[in-house]
Amino acid sequence: MIKHIVLFKFKENLEESEKSQRLEKIKTDLEALISKVETLKKMEVGLNCNPDEKYDLALISEFDSMEGLKAYAVHPEHVKAGSSIREILVERACVDYEF
Numbered sequence: 339m340i341k342h343i344v345l346f347k348f349k350e351n352l353e354e355s356e357k358s359q360r361l362e363k364i365k366t367d368l369e370a371l372i373s374k375v376e377t378l379k380k381m382e383v384g385l386n387c388n389p390d391e392k393y394d395l396a397l398i399s400e401f402d403s404m405e406g407l408k409a410y411a412v413h414p415e416h417v418k419a420g421s422s423i424r425e426i427l428v429e430r431a432c433v434d435y436e437f
Contacts, residue, residue, distance in 0.1 A: 339379075339437050340401045342410075345393040347429040360426060361385055361395060367419040368397060374415040377406035393431070407434065 348357065368383045380400040386393055401407045410416055 340404055340407050340434055341437050342397075342399045342401065342407055342434050343432065344397040345431045346395040346397070346423060346427060347392060348394045348426045349428055352426065357394075357426075360422070364395065364419075364422055367422060371410075371413075371415055371419060375410050375413045377401055377409045377413075379406075393429075404434070 348361070352360070362385075365383045365385060369381065372378055372381045378399060379402060382398045384396045384398075386395065399410075401410065
């Protein structure tokens with residue numbers, strides 16, 4: 339099994355209400371992938387509730403194999419969900435590990 343953890347930091351110059359709306363949409367779009375991407379076995383998306391921390395959103399997902407993760411990365415629904423992320427993305431950190 340592979341665990342895929344991604345942290346996202348978004349633009350700080352967005353109005354708070356706009357940022358909040360965008361984050362909720364991104365969260366909803368990512369969570370919808372569980373029913374659209376066969377290789378995606380589990381997903382959790384969390385919005386940061388601590389303003390003192392650097393990242394705004396965390397994504398934790400699980401796959402049976404690295405091949406499954408690679409298939410997810412290029413899946414059209416994942417690419418589509420990623421487009422709204424890239425519009426406001428400043429920084430991304432990722433780790434993948436076997437468990």
